[in-house]
Amino acid sequence: MQNNDEGEVNMANVSFFGLGNMGGPMAANLVNAGHSVMVFDLNKEAIADLVKQGATTAESVADLAKHADVIVSMLPAGKHVESLYLGEQGLIDSIKPNTLVIDSSTIDKPTVLKVANALAAKDVQFVDAPVSGGVAGAVAGTLSFMVGGDKADFERAQPLLTDMGKNIFHAGAHGAGQIAKVCNNMLLGILMAGTSEALQLGISNGLDAKTLSDIMLQSSGKNWTLERYNPCPGVLDNVPSSNNYSGGFMVDLMTKDLGLALDTAIDSQSATPMGALARSLFSLHAAQGYGTSDFSSIFKMFDHQNKK
Numbered sequence: 001m002q003n004n005d006e007g008e009v010n011m012a013n014v015s016f017f018g019l020g021n022m023g024g025p026m027a028a029n030l031v032n033a034g035h036s037v038m039v040f041d042l043n044k045e046a047i048a049d050l051v052k053q054g055a056t057t058a059e060s061v062a063d064l065a066k067h068a069d070v071i072v073s074m075l076p077a078g079k080h081v082e083s084l085y086l087g088e089q090g091l092i093d094s095i096k097p098n099t100l101v102i103d104s105s106t107i108d109k110p111t112v113l114k115v116a117n118a119l120a121a122k123d124v125q126f127v128d129a130p131v132s133g134g135v136a137g138a139v140a141g142t143l144s145f146m147v148g149g150d151k152a153d154f155e156r157a158q159p160l161l162t163d164m165g166k167n168i169f170h171a172g173a174h175g176a177g178q179i180a181k182v183c184n185n186m187l188l189g190i191l192m193a194g195t196s197e198a199l200q201l202g203i204s205n206g207l208d209a210k211t212l213s214d215i216m217l218q219s220s221g222k223n224w225t226l227e228r229y230n231p232c233p234g235v236l237d238n239v240p241s242s243n244n245y246s247g248g249f250m251v252d253l254m255t256k257d258l259g260l261a262l263d264t265a266i267d268s269q270s271a272t273p274m275g276a277l278a279r280s281l282f283s284l285h286a287a288q289g290y291g292t293s294d295f296s297s298i299f300k301m302f303d304h305q306n307k308k
């Protein structure tokens with residue numbers, strides 16, 4: 001990274017892996033902040049889209065590693081992160097010593113520790129930095145980051161994370177960011193299912209969904225899913241429910257996160273009955289063909305008009 005006259009980091013050579021619903025706009029924000037960003041995704045169209053916005057790309061993963069003093073990854077699950085760094089794609093063989101690796105994917109803590117330890121043996125620093133705020137937060141650059149890793153590495157990551165987000169938290173040692181994230185997403189899954197259930201109860205009893213939402217937003221049922229991500233089509237503009245549940249956060253990814261929460265609960269012998277129920281509901285919903293729809297489509301599961 002380069003420093004300006006005040007000693008602040010103002011420009012980095014970043015290589016960004018994973019340009020999906022979240023990674024695409026996050027990488028675009030790094031380009032817009034003035035960083036030199038090289039991008040890679042298995043999907044060539046996603047690469048082309050970022051190149052149009054000012055990023056560059058390279059033929060090989062090794063070239064992306066050579067370019068970088070910071071690597072950011074935003075992949076679906078732990079197996080993809082392990083494969084990128086340690087497995088088939090073998091990034092670990094090309095990363096320069098003292099590169100900072102920021103993995104923002106939501107993954108399991110054991111994979112975080114495995115990747116962090118393997119990179120540390122090569123003098124490469126790693127932080128887990130999962131995010132909250134959804135696609136809208138990724139586009140607006142207002143994500144919350146929950147960071148696990150050494151304090152010094154957190155401080156090194158902070159300026160770059162500030163170009164993609166607003167609230168940057170140091171949760172603790174490696175893996176602590178992921179634990180914070182699974183706690184948050186377990187609650188999010190419970191709230192989305194509960195909000196859908198309550199809205200459908202009102203609709204089945206003659207209430208207008210927007211009127212009921214307005215009432216609950218001024219009452220004790222107020223929550224983020226109701227206010228910012230309403231699952232009933234037409235109540236809010238620019239949310240997945242008003243766009244046939246496309247874009248946003250896939251049911252398959254929410255099911256994965258609820259599975260991570262349950263694994264974490266089993267490890268620590270914690271009781272998470274609501275999280276277990278939410279996982280069953282989202283798994284059933286995925287099995288009914290909604291895996292790639294946005295997670296707010298769980299609303300349809302409670303639609304009693306759909307019943308035969």
Ligand code: NAD
Nearest residue numbers: 018019020021022023041042075076105106134135248249
């Ligand atoms: P996505 O499926 O839209 O994007 C993932 C991208 O990774 C895809 O473009 C895919 O082609 C690419 N990819 C997969 N394996 C790869 C590899 N080995 N090398 C390079 N690219 C690879 O998923 P998303 O919604 O962007 O989510 C990414 C992560 O962020 C997940 O862990 C998810 O749980 C988390 N997350 C998502 C949201 C959201 O609202 N979508 C919010 C917070 C956190």
